[in-house]
Amino acid sequence: MKEVAVIGVGMTNFGELWNKSIKDIFVEAALKAIDNAGVDHIDSMYIGTMSGGLFVGQEHIGAVMADYLGMNPVPATRVESACASGGTAFRQAYFEVASGSSEIVLASGVEKMTDGVDVTAALATAADQEYEVYNGVTFPGLYAMIANAHMHQYKTTREQLAAVAVKNHRNGKNNPNAQFRNEITIEQVLNSTLVADPLRLLDCSPVSDGGAAVILCSMELAKQFTDSPVRVIASAQASDTISLYERDSLTTLKAVSDAAAKAYKQAELKPDNIDIAEVHDCFTIAEIVVSEDLGFFEKGCGGAAVEEGKTSLEGQIPINTSGGLKSKGHPVGATGIAQIIELYEQLTGQAGKRQVKDARIGLAQNMGGSGASCTINILEAV
């Protein structure tokens, strides 16, 4: 296997992009990445998209995007793993470069969610249709059940959940691509409308449009394009039961701990070697559970950790310096790639007011459904 580098990144603003189509959004992100890397061609491309079919009535996303990017006849593959589609697309691109079968590969993600469909129903297709969704559950509902179980078992508090959203908005304020660039308070979270008890509106990531893309090539080739490539030192993935009710534990996301174990082994690292992490905070409780399952904190201590500032920009392990899904926005298929972009900017010292001093190793954790799939990619500054 060849060593693989990320040499360029690009993304659209995340938000309600009503005057842009899914094609416009993808092409804008992809062109930015291509220009940023300075490459004159790509050999292959991967596009993570959860549901072009349900959100905009368009499938065959690989072909559509290769055409509109002006890249025919380059092979283009759409990758779907619900909300982990982006992280999974990155992993496929990583393999294609590592194997030596392609030199320069584009890994991307895109979603167009605001064209007017029943978004709650579309997102629910990431859960079991016949035995979860049939009985009325929604995605906020699934994570709300995890939250209730975590609060019951570990005495995690409502205020600790809110602290995740407050922190992520504080970070996102300084991210020019973020959907919500405003700070919020604990009181605002606690007084926002209930969506699925105990989760309130400000515990939930928003409905967003957006695209993100990165360019990968081998470490040897990377030197031709940039003095500051970022090395991919682990790319791991795991699966778990599609239904939340099948799990032995309702307070652990086993796909996260399984993927993390593999990723740490590949990179020969321990959790405390990680300088920064972008994690999948689709709901505030998700960031707390994931921060435990990645090994940053003891099981049950994730809530206290965020409240004590351990995951803030100046904390022991800054989490979601980009603003996370909560503040940056969550165009589902684009999220996993946008996480990689935040790591790239941090590790190359380009994160502006969000910059974590001396960040050298970053971890991106992207998750599908109620944790039925998870990818973890670890990047290192060179």
Place this chain on the structure above:
Amino acid sequence: MISPKYAREIPQRYRLEAAKCKSCGKINFPPRLVCPRCKSREFETVRLSNEGKILTYTIIRVSSDTFSHQTPYAVAIIETNDGAKLMAMIADSDLNEIEIGKKVKLVFRKIQDEGVWGLHCYGYKAVLI
């Protein structure tokens, strides 16, 4: 006419039929072709106990369009007395009374109307006891 998609789940939704693994004894609901615990492919059909307890729950305030006329409603993960688990709406109960650990009974109820033709779809819901 009922849809094939609905009809093939009737044994589970009407009668709580599950597949008990002949090798390790795990009760799989719904039935599967491979036991996820021991990989055995041999099962016997059993009917789940219709009593159990709440492992966790939520109250859905914002739903998909299909259920929007029913909000707010509660959904819970139930462990039946024989150790199987499933997800069900909670019916005929005060939302304020729902707690983790409380006992429930599974009952037969209408769940939703399917498609533009509004086919009545049935199944199980949980009632606090």
